Amino acid sequence: MESYSESTGFLYLEDGTIIRGSGFGAKGIRAGEIVFTTAMNGYPDSLTDPSYRGQILVFTHPLIGNYGIPEKNTVNGILTNFESEVIQVEGVVVAEHTEPFKWNSSMTLDTWLKKEGIPGLQGVDTRAIVKKVRSYGVMMGVISSGIDFGDIDVKKYLEKRYDEIDFTQYTSPKAPIIHQGKSEETVVLVDCGVKHGILYQLYQRGFTIVRVPCSYSVNKIIDFDPKGIVFGNGPGNPNLLVGLSQNFREIVEYKLPILGICLGHQIATIALGGKVKKMKFGHRAVNKPVIDTTDNKCYITTHNHGYGILSKEDLPPNTKMWFYNPDDGTVEGWVHEKLPIITTQFHPEARPGPWDVTWVFDKFKKMVVKNA
Ligand SMILES: NC(=O)CC[C@H](N)C(=O)O
Structure with missing residues (x-):
């Protein structure tokens, strides 16, 4: 069994709060927006989700690390058990980092963070952090592993604000990437830092997927003769x-x-x-309800977003609200009344999360087949 070394560490919140704990993972200091997820599992997926770029992720589940980190599996260049090749978050905060007991664990969370240069903090009251973020809204913060608060000028790390940085420069590919599918139907995926779960759902439906950089010109996109277009997930302020x-x-x-x-x-x-x-503190969880307005059915879905359509009044013209969140009334998807466009704010690929809504990809496939 691997063991992990404990060291000094802290989380500094921009309102001046200092939370001391034990550093793990890589020694270092990073700044980011402090957000929390209530997901109980799927930490390898969440930590590699490019939408978390620029953020320090706090897990509310008290024990993280139980099943370790598996070897990467790929099908046709698509990762089936991670959302991207690298850890994307700036830092990880857990109540307790635990030793893995699982047949397919290849390393501990601690070792993985060390390898990828990401600081972790444990032994802190994550509920206190969540309570603060829920009452005051998300804020910037600094995480340290192995470096004491007194040894640095923490304000220096907070000069740049999350909302003002275009993180797609780090997460979008520099050139097209093609995943050949079983059928001739090509979809172009505008890739701001796509989760491989989305690629896998498209691949399972036979599409050939052409991922293009998010700054790619429309002319060049059309040159691929796509039968449909997917605008995927990604980090930062839209x-x-x-x-x-x-x-x-x-x-x-x-x-x-x-x-x-x-x-x-x-x-x-x-x-x-x-x-x-x-949004005040966003939705990051694997158990968020959404109601489908077409039949009033409720689905339990995966979320990771800090921005959103806060009310129906903010919908674009000629669109109909498709889903909403009954907890706070935010719009969770829309359908265009005249054009073949559908959207979801939640993650139908659900990695991690329940597979209630993977049928959204079937609906898209039907739209593509009908239009071909
Ligand atoms: N998962 C995503 O695509 C996140 C979108 C956006 N960055 C947000 O936080 O709202």
Whole structure:
């Protein structure tokens, strides 16, 4: 059994709170927006989700690490048990890092964080952090593993604000990546830092997937002769991605079926004249209810977003609310009334999470087949 070394560590919140704990993972200091997830499992998936770029992730589940970190599995270049190749978060905060007991664990969470240069903090009251974030809203913070608070000028790390950084520069590919599928139908996926769970769902439906950088021109996208377009998830503030919204408006002219997921849903909303605003502390969980307005059915879904359509009034013109969250009334997806466009704010690929809504990809497939 591997063991992990404990060291000094802290989390500093921008309101001046200092929370001391034991550092684990890589020695270092990182700044980021402090967010929390209530998911009880799926930490390898969450930590590699590119939408978490620029954020320090606090797990509310008290024991993290129980089943270790598996070897990476891929099918046709698509990871089936991680969401991207590297850890994306700036830092990890857990109440207790535990030793793994699982047949397919290849290393501990501690070793993985060390390998990838990411600081971790444990032995802290994660509920106290969550209570603070829930009452005051998300805030910037600094995490340290192995370096004492007194030894650094913490404010220096907080000069840049999360909302003002375009993180897609780190998570979007520099050139197209193609995953050949079983059928001739090609979908172009505008890749701001896509979760491999989304790629896998598309691959399972036979599509050939062409992932393009999120700054790719519409002309070059159309050169691939796509039968449908997917705007995937991604990190950061969607209102900064002005060029991407412009591209969305241009692509719409081709009347191709479009699926927008999470950041993709937000870009579609902004592009067509709706409003996406910052939420107080966002939705990050694997058990968020959404109601389908077409039949009133409730689904339990995976979420990771800090921005959203906060009310129906912010929907773009000519769209109908498709899903909403009964907890806070936020819009969780829409359907265009005239064009073949559907969007979801939640994650239908559900990695990690329940597979209640993978049928959203079937619906998209039907739209593509009908349009072909
Ligand atoms: N998962 C995502 O695509 C997140 C979208 C956006 N960065 C947000 O936090 O709201």
